[in-house]
Amino acid sequence: MVGEETSDEERAELRETLGLMDPIHIQFTRFVINASQGEFGISYQLRRPVSELIVERLPATIELVVISALIALVSGTLLGVYTGINRKGFLSDIILAVSLLGVSLPTFVIGILFIYLFAVILGILPSFGRGEVVDLGFWTTGFLTISGLKAIILPSVTLSLFQMTYIIRLVRAEMMEILQTDYIKFARARGIDEKSIKYKHALKNGLIPVITIAGINIGTLIAFSIITETVFQWPGMGFLFIQAVQFVDIPIMSAYLVFIAFVFVMINFIVDILYYFIDPRIRVKGDSASG
């Protein structure tokens, strides 16, 4: 915040106004009180209120994460069910082999490979940025323009790949385990249709643990988005955070970390509530076990 030519007195004065001379516990108390009111101070680098910066960048990250989570959940579940049921098929083997790649390749390598392939060689998708965005007043969205939609494809696929492969393997393992259980065997013995056994009896049970994992993973997606946003120059919070790290812009970093922690807690809370609706064993605990 200060230049080379700033005098020592001016430096001392700035320290005083920023409250850097107070003892640590007073600084911390002040931070907590302000943070609880959504006030994170002023960015050292950009000289603007941090909360304003976060709100500005939030839509970009949220749109990216939501799209990635949808891709990961939908395709992960579908492919997982497929490989769980057709255990020995040729296609299953290929899906599993590719999913191994997804687990083991780091996000930035995949991102750079995608940019090279789709932006540089084929030239069909943009390699960076959000494209044109429409400002709705409280929210800026890229969903309403073609260039915005095109821009989100590469980053969201890159970001979702790791979670998707994870979900494939989880759903596959769950399906295989459940298809071995007694109640599936009993359903077969009653002559229930194979389709119903797989998609009604087995899948419903198999999705219960997936919801837990998926909830935690959405949090992880936001965290991972730092790397993806950097690779694709995506103007979201992760990108903001990386820039803040380079300039030791502590107000932005602390605000970002508090925000991530808040999102994690909220998601886990929502997942716990969801359990109540999905699993009858939890729902009716109060009045059960009679007769």
Next chain:
Amino acid sequence: MSFLKINNLSVDYQMRKETVYAAKNVNIEVNKGEILGLVGESGSGKSTVGNAIINLIDEPGKVSGGSVVLGDLNIHENSESIVKYRGNKIGLIFQDPQTSLNPILTIGEQLIETIQTHLKLSKEEAKNKSVNLLKEVGIKDAEKRFDNYPHQFSGGMRQRVVISLALCCEPELLIADEPTTALDVSIQSQILELIKKLTKERNLAVILITHDMGVIAETTDRVAVMKSGDLVEVGITKDILTNPQKNYTKSLVSSVPPTNKKISRFVIIDNENKDNKLNNIKILNRWQKREIKIQDLVQVKNLSKSFDDNFFSESSKNSVMAVNDVSFEIKEGETFGLVGESGSGKSTIAKIIVNLFKPSSGDIFFDEVCITKIKQKSELMKFRKQIQMIFQDPYSSLNSRLKVKDIITEPIKLHNPNISNSDLNSYIFDLLESVELNQKSADRYPHEFSGGQRQRISIARALATQPRLLVCDEPTSALDVSIQAQILNLLKDLQEQLNLTILFISHDLPVVRQMCDRIGVLKDGKLCEVTNTEVLFVKPHHEYTKELLRLMPKIESIYE
């Protein structure tokens, strides 16, 4: 003309190197209105036959030959056609009602789906049919319970639901695979009565697969005995049980603990064990044999244990008393039995005596010292050495990563750290031979042994510290009946030679009668009565004991 004819049915498992037969050329016939028992020990192929009838064999097994004729339909013509007979012509009931029902569908949904798969009924008609069926199998408030999930039913009620599911499309053949093995004796008798009633009312042909000779004797009209995939003998139940022709059947029948008298040893008709008398107790020469004084070795006084005292609600209203004010004594040198159904608190008492649980209130005296009040660890060790435990499940009670040698060394070294290596080795060998295992066993891992052999290792481990009291918590419940007979014989011999005192916990009344001198009957954490074994079985005092004895499946009932 029989209703069901199984001709030369074979099931094999294609392994990488060889083909294993799970069933070989089995011929069985069942008439309508008749219950056929299919009996055998684990691995005999009895469940395989049951599953093979509807072609429900898990990979890599398959039905490799033979035919199944139902009425005049050959249902094994091709593997696709069999599917339409499942549930429709043939109903199947599995062993464990806890796992047979889909936990996230209501029982109504499961019933309606099954009915609509086979019968052309509207949802409303299917529901009416289901409710009537639930009433028929003895579920009260059927209309209300129709929308309940499986976990809202108790074990016995769930098995009734399972039966209603198996019967909802009016099959003519019912296959019940160990339908009562996971249930308590009082529920078992209700379920068996229900199956008998339905057999008569609906003129069903029933195959009842079980390992329990008492159930066979009380329920079935004819019985088929299987061993290692082969059919040994088929005949009228009474003939087979009273006058078996084949050696295997003879040994199976003689291994069953009689309910009406006490025998000194089980007769074992087995080639390996000809002399049938254990006189090779090698640890005797190093055993500090104690004279049996006439005294109470263990005194349990007003023992209570509740499992609900957690941090926030110390004495909440809905706390469950697992053990409620129980007092009894175990005399030195005797075998004291504790019997009761599941949840009666018998295992909890055992764990408090060996000091794995702390009681909520009450005391236990061992050799006139109160062991529940000992605070010092070194003091407690003296008693731990004298009290050892044998657990129910021989598969999970041995550390699978340790060699047998190391498993047995552990307790020896703990109480005698200075023992020399050569002495340790010979002690381990002596222990192993005392439980009829050879010296080579010492260098092997637990998974290389069968269930019965593992239980012998458990016994050797328990004996390693030269205990005075042996606590056996259902030591033979996981074992086949012939193995059970061997283990019980071994325990009897060891007790006689080593002057052991045994606390024997079991739900199996015939076994308890053979093993115990005195018996305590537990119900819901309370002790109903404590008395001598013979008095208990001949003239039970408490109503609950009478009830238990009446419901116990008796192999002798065949003579009535």
